[in-house]
Amino acid sequence: MPPDINTAADTGEPSSKFAIQKKRTRLFGLTLDETIRVFFGGNALVAVIVLALITFFLFREGSQFFGQNRDSLRTYRLAGLEYVDIIRQQEEDHTALTRYLFDIRLKAVVQLTEQGIDAAEINRRLAAFDAFSERYSDTIVPIRGLVFELTEVATDIKTRYNENEDYKVARKNFLAAGMKAEADEITIKDLDFAKEIVAITGTVSAYEQINNEYADALKASVTVLPTLPVASLQPRLERFRELTREYLATFPGRLATLKAWDNNAPVKWTEAFTQFIFGTRWLTASFWQDWYGIIPLFVGSLMISCIALFIAVPLGVGAAIYVNQIASPMEQRLIKPAIEFISAIPSVVLGFFGIAVLGQALRALSQWEALSWVPGFPYSERLNALTAGCLLALIAVPTIFTLAEDAINNVPRAFKEASFALGASRMQTIVRIIVPASLSGIVSAVLLGLGRVMGETMVVLLCAGNRIAIPDFTAGFTAFLQPVHTMTGIIAQEMGEVVRGGIHYRALFVVGLVLFFIALLLNFLAQKIVRKYRISIG
Amino acid sequence: MTTVSTNTFASRPSTGRSLEKSTFWIFRIATYVILLAGFAVFGDIVFKGSATVFGAFKTTSSFPYFTNTFLTEAPESLYVFEHKGEKREMGDTEYRAFREKETAAALAAGKPAPVFEAASYVYSAGGIWPCIVGTVLLVVGSMTIALLLGVSSAIFLSEYARDGTFVRFVRLAILNLAGVPSIVFGLFGFGMFVIYFDWNVSLLAGWFTLAFMVLPVVITASEEALKAVPKGFREGSLALGATKWQTIQSNVLPYALPGILTSSILGIARVAGETAPIMFTAAYVVRDKMPWDVEKISDFFFQGVMALPYHIYVVSSKIPQNEYTSRVQYGTAFVFLGIVALIAASSIILRNKLRGRYKW
Numbered sequence: 001m002p003p004d005i006n007t008a009a010d011t012g013e014p015s016s017k018f019a020i021q022k023k024r025t026r027l028f029g030l031t032l033d034e035t036i037r038v039f040f041g042g043n044a045l046v047a048v049i050v051l052a053l054i055t056f057f058l059f060r061e062g063s064q065f066f067g068q069n070r071d072s073l074r075t076y077r078l079a080g081l082e083y084v085d086i087i088r089q090q091e092e093d094h095t096a097l098t099r100y101l102f103d104i105r106l107k108a109v110v111q112l113t114e115q116g117i118d119a120a121e122i123n124r125r126l127a128a129f130d131a132f133s134e135r136y137s138d139t140i141v142p143i144r145g146l147v148f149e150l151t152e153v154a155t156d157i158k159t160r161y162n163e164n165e166d167y168k169v170a171r172k173n174f175l176a177a178g179m180k181a182e183a184d185e186i187t188i189k190d191l192d193f194a195k196e197i198v199a200i201t202g203t204v205s206a207y208e209q210i211n212n213e214y215a216d217a218l219k220a221s222v223t224v225l226p227t228l229p230v231a232s233l234q235p236r237l238e239r240f241r242e243l244t245r246e247y248l249a250t251f252p253g254r255l256a257t258l259k260a261w262d263n264n265a266p267v268k269w270t271e272a273f274t275q276f277i278f279g280t281r282w283l284t285a286s287f288w289q290d291w292y293g294i295i296p297l298f299v300g301s302l303m304i305s306c307i308a309l310f311i312a313v314p315l316g317v318g319a320a321i322y323v324n325q326i327a328s329p330m331e332q333r334l335i336k337p338a339i340e341f342i343s344a345i346p347s348v349v350l351g352f353f354g355i356a357v358l359g360q361a362l363r364a365l366s367q368w369e370a371l372s373w374v375p376g377f378p379y380s381e382r383l384n385a386l387t388a389g390c391l392l393a394l395i396a397v398p399t400i401f402t403l404a405e406d407a408i409n410n411v412p413r414a415f416k417e418a419s420f421a422l423g424a425s426r427m428q429t430i431v432r433i434i435v436p437a438s439l440s441g442i443v444s445a446v447l448l449g450l451g452r453v454m455g456e457t458m459v460v461l462l463c464a465g466n467r468i469a470i471p472d473f474t475a476g477f478t479a480f481l482q483p484v485h486t487m488t489g490i491i492a493q494e495m496g497e498v499v500r501g502g503i504h505y506r507a508l509f510v511v512g513l514v515l516f517f518i519a520l521l522l523n524f525l526a527q528k529i530v531r532k533y534r535i536s537i538g
Numbered sequence: 539m540t541t542v543s544t545n546t547f548a549s550r551p552s553t554g555r556s557l558e559k560s561t562f563w564i565f566r567i568a569t570y571v572i573l574l575a576g577f578a579v580f581g582d583i584v585f586k587g588s589a590t591v592f593g594a595f596k597t598t599s600s601f602p603y604f605t606n607t608f609l610t611e612a613p614e615s616l617y618v619f620e621h622k623g624e625k626r627e628m629g630d631t632e633y634r635a636f637r638e639k640e641t642a643a644a645l646a647a648g649k650p651a652p653v654f655e656a657a658s659y660v661y662s663a664g665g666i667w668p669c670i671v672g673t674v675l676l677v678v679g680s681m682t683i684a685l686l687l688g689v690s691s692a693i694f695l696s697e698y699a700r701d702g703t704f705v706r707f708v709r710l711a712i713l714n715l716a717g718v719p720s721i722v723f724g725l726f727g728f729g730m731f732v733i734y735f736d737w738n739v740s741l742l743a744g745w746f747t748l749a750f751m752v753l754p755v756v757i758t759a760s761e762e763a764l765k766a767v768p769k770g771f772r773e774g775s776l777a778l779g780a781t782k783w784q785t786i787q788s789n790v791l792p793y794a795l796p797g798i799l800t801s802s803i804l805g806i807a808r809v810a811g812e813t814a815p816i817m818f819t820a821a822y823v824v825r826d827k828m829p830w831d832v833e834k835i836s837d838f839f840f841q842g843v844m845a846l847p848y849h850i851y852v853v854s855s856k857i858p859q860n861e862y863t864s865r866v867q868y869g870t871a872f873v874f875l876g877i878v879a880l881i882a883a884s885s886i887i888l889r890n891k892l893r894g895r896y897k898w
Contacts, residue, residue: 036783040694046687047757048711050750054718057729318568326562327569335569337886342576344804344882346811348847349871352854353579356867394579397572427558448717455719457814458847462855488721488814495725495818500733512725516718523717 058516062509069292070272072503076289078193078263079158080200084150085289086258087207091147093247094140100240101133108230128226139217142210150200155287157196164191197263204258215251218244276510282468282490284504292507294514296470300385300484303471304460305453307389307480308396312453313446315393316400320442323401324408325430336405343398350391351462359387359463366481376478381465384483388464392456396449403448407441408434440533444526451522455515457488464489487511580875587872590865594665608665608869613824613849616662616862619654627862629663661824661853662863666870668828672843673877675741675829676820677810680748684805687749688756689798695757696764697786716754720814723751727819739842741829744820748809755805763797764790796892803885811878813847821848846874 030038076082105126112122123130167186174183222241228234279293323335359382365371367378411434419429435442465483468490473479491508498505549555594608614630621640628636633656641651691708699705727747737743767790775785813821822842832838853867 033781033783037694037698040690040698043687043690044694044699044708046691047715047753048708050753051711051715053730054722054726057726057734058722061725061729061733315568315572318565319572322562322565322569326565335573337890338573338576340886341879341882342572344807344811344878345576345579346813346847346874346878348811348813348850349583349875350579352850352867352871353582355854356859356864357582394572394575401572425554425558427561451717451719455717455721457719457721458851462851488719491721491725492814492817495728509725509729512722516722519717519719519722520714523714527713 054516058509058513062506062513065292065503065506065510066269066272066276068503068506069275070267070269072290073272073275074267075158075161077265077267078197079161080150080154080197080263081158081289083200083258083261083263084147084154086254086261087143087150088147090251090254091140091143093250094137094143097240097243097247098133098137100243101136104228104233104236104240105129105133107236108228108233111230111232125229129228132221132226136218136221139214139221143214146203146207146210150203151288153199157191157193157199161191161193164188193263201261201263207258208255211251211255215248218248276507280470282485284494290503292503294487294511296468297485297487297490297511298514299470300464301454301460301486301488303385303480303484304389304392304464304486305450307386308392308453309446309450311390311393312396312400312449316397316445316449317404317442319397320401320404320408321430321435324405325426325434339398339401342394343402345394346458347395347456348458348462350394351459354387354391354459354463355383358390359383362387362390375476376481379478379481381481381483383463383465385464385471385480388460389480391459391463392453395456395459396453399452400445400449403445404438404442407438407445410441411437440529444530447522447526447529451519451526454522455488455519457492460486461489461492466493487515491515580879583868583871583875586864587868587870587875590869591872594869606665609670609873610667611665612668612826613661613666613866614664616659617656618659618862619656621652621654627663659860659862660857661849662857662866666846666849666866666873668825668844669846669849669870670873670877671829672821672845673810673847673874675843676744676748676816676845677806679741679745680752680809681802681806683745683749684752684756684809685802688753688802689760691753691757692760692764692798693786693791696761697782697790712754712757715750716758718751720751720812723747724815724817724819726750727815732819737840739818739820739822740840741820741843742839744816744843747815747819748812751812751815752805752809755808756802759801759804760794760798763794763801766797767793796888800885800888800892803881803888807878807882807885810881811847813851816845816848817851821845823848823852846870846877850874 028035108126108129109122112125117125167188171183171186171188174180174186222244225237225241228237276292276294278295279291280295281291281293282296283289283291319335319339323332327335363379363382366374366376371377415433415437416429419433424432464486466485466489467483468485471479471482471484491512494504495508498508591606591608594606595604596607597604616627616629617633618625618627620626637654644651695705695708699708724747727743727750731737731743731746732739735743771789771793772785775789776782780788820842822844825842825844829838829841829843832841850867850870853863853870857863859867
């Protein structure tokens with residue numbers, strides 16, 4: 001430092017040392033510069049630490065979910081709820097079959113009405129069919145009664161067990177607080193599941209008898225099919241008989257399952273896991289059994305993302321090509337900031353716009369006569385996957401546009417010039433040279449756009465309709481017009497209402513964990529694609 | 539041979555050329571559809587929202603002789619009722635006063651007390667002042683944290699670090715952090731600050747959650763600004779005998795600062811606009827006290843606040859849609875969009891200006 005040099009020169013000491021010396025202050029054995037360096041380095045580490053902390057805290061809160069879910073499944077089995085559900089499934093299958101009959105009737109009525117026949121006449125013509133369908137649906141009554149009785153019994157066992165568990169916790173808390181007197185007042189009657197379950201499994205012979213009668217009644221009911229007034233529907237009725245026979249064929253297997261069923265069979269860890277990953281029900285706060293299956297939420301997220309990308313990719317990439325290759329400089333200067341500006345619109349405002357304007361507008365559009373050829377139109381639900389998807393497209397477009405434009409901009413000039421020199425037109429150059437050369441960048445832009453859409457919360461929470469069910473894909477494109485729920489939406493909606501530390505709370509954290517890993521995966525893929533397929537000169 | 543009257547090289551119409559033209563038109567339409575959609579959202583909210591905001595101006599007796607009730611009052615319930623054959627709409631406090639006055643007047647005149655049958659709509663009267671204050675507090679606090687952490691990280695990455703495992707690791711973390719959904723940040727903030735640190739729903743928890751969320755944006759932007767300062771500046775300083783820190787202090791930071799600040803404004807827009815991270819960490823649905831009404835200084839940091847984005851979520855999802863509620867819905871959305879748009883626009887304009895100014 002300058003002062004040091006001066007003093008050394010002025011005193012003119014005969015020095016064996018260097019003329020230029022630096023005095024260094026030291027902190028913990030580090031010079032000032034090194035300290036500063038360490039300070040900045042430490043700050044740079046924050047990003048790593050935050051990422052680690054996110055992983056840690058999501059795991060910390062979520063990890064116990066699988067244990068709790070296993071306990072819940074074990075109670076489900078021990079208390080015999082599972083047994084009852086096996087029989088209930090039989091009842092539900094029957095209901096599905098009766099629905100098939102209703103469907104046939106509906107079709108017949110529609111066709112007859114089109115022929116100009118009045119309602120009374122239609123009912124008269126369908127009388128034979130109605131008698132048949134009534135006979136058919138009445139066959140299930142004994143089974144339904146049994147299921148009803150067993151439901152009561154199983155619920156009772158489960159309730160008593162849960163109460164007991166609550167008492168145990170209370171007792172433990174009292175003991176921990178040193179209040180022995182209060183703790184002793186709590187009487188715990190341990191439930192003997194083996195004894196209790198007899199009330200359920202003991203009914204198996206009764207079930208067998210009822211079931212045999214039911215099977216006979218069912219067989220008898222479909223031996224003679226009624227003739228429909230609409231001939232074209234007769235094959236469907238034949239198909240119905242086929243389905244009933246298939247249904248009847250499952251009976252022996254079901255009986256065997258019931259006989260082999262053991263309430264003490266251990267619940268494996270993998271079961272708690274697969275019930276979450278592949279579970280098709282997300283059912284909470286139910287009196288019977290709570291299910292935490294992520295599939296309906298995942299499918300909802302995926303569907304909305306598909307709609308959003310279906311709209312956003314052509315628009316975003318098209319706009320990127322236009323702005324970079326075709327637009328005049330004046331247009332370029334205006335459009336780029338404008339699209340960046342769109343990206344600044346907060347998602348909650350977009351969600352509000354969806355509720356207030358877009359939902360109604362789309363529904364009104366669907367009720368327009370000229371568009372009735374579109375599958376699913378007209379529809380009645382104002383908030384559904386389509387509304388949310390359209391708004392998310394507006395969120396994804398700026399991301400895709402900016403990144404794709406960057407990728408196109410990075411294509412070396414020489415490529416374009418060489419193409420022109422060979423006599424290619426502008427469009428040929430764009431389609432054959434520019435787009436292929438920047439394809440890796442465009443694909444990664446789409447992936448990052450997908451990540452943006454998947455992680456978006458407020459729009460889907462406000463506009464997706466929030467119905468937790470897997471849409472009915474048998475109806476084709478109509479599925480996209482049904483209300484759905486999403487992974488992000490469920491966290492935002494239910495987090496505020498759950499008991500801290502409860503199974504529901506932990507389930508939400510696991511959903512967050514899944515989201516986190518999906519985001520990391522998409523990010524990773526995007527980077528990998530850019531790096532692997534980058535095209536450069538030479 | 540025909541006479542050549544025009545330029546030989548002039549383009550002649552052909553199928554290829556018209557195909558090219560129509561394709562270009564498709565691209566052009568795609569671009570303008572995006573702009574149109576953005577404009578539709580913006581226009582709808584500005585058009586309907588400005589009526590609420592500009593309709594709320596009232597004159598007062600003291601300086602500055604006017605006030606805007608929508609911007610300066612707290613939200614309250616709206617009461618709609620019929621009185622003496624005319625329809626009246628009143629906020630909560632006004633309605634109570636009015637009812638008492640009418641009842642007293644009727645009793646004094648010896649008539650039976652009038653019956654009020656009012657329909658009430660929560661949050662639909664009054665204004666959004668506490669929400670504006672809360673949002674400003676959240677933005678200021680979280681951006682302070684994010685800038686401190688982010689700019690120092692950027693200085694390290696651009697000035698000190700040499701390529702190696704450590705730096706690769708840091709860059710990877712930043713890149714991945716940028717892709718994490720905001721709701722996951724909310725969950726993380728809830729798990730760590732609200733529950734583990736036991737800060738409850740508080741400003742502090744919201745600050746850190748938002749700061750971590752916006753960190754990648756700040757780091758990337760600052761690094762870019764630092765990288766834009768020419769190498770010669772550093773070399774000149776080092777050649778004169780300055781230390782590394784002196785060089786950064788005097789020859790790098792001053793020139794990079796405008797760039798850092800403008801790009802960080804984009805981060806501010808993001809912080810102000812996010813709802814999901816503050817839903818469980820900092821935001822209250824309703825709160826009577828203003829943030830500065832605290833007994834101890836420390837209470838200030840550990841209180842939840844009302845925030846504009848969360849208020850929009852509440853008023854658009856928790857109360858029904860009708861003519862009375864839509865006023866406050868659109869008004870809030872308009873003010874919020876206005877604030878965010880102003881921040882974003884200033885960032886974009888400043889950046890475009892700076893790009894032109896610094897050319898070394």
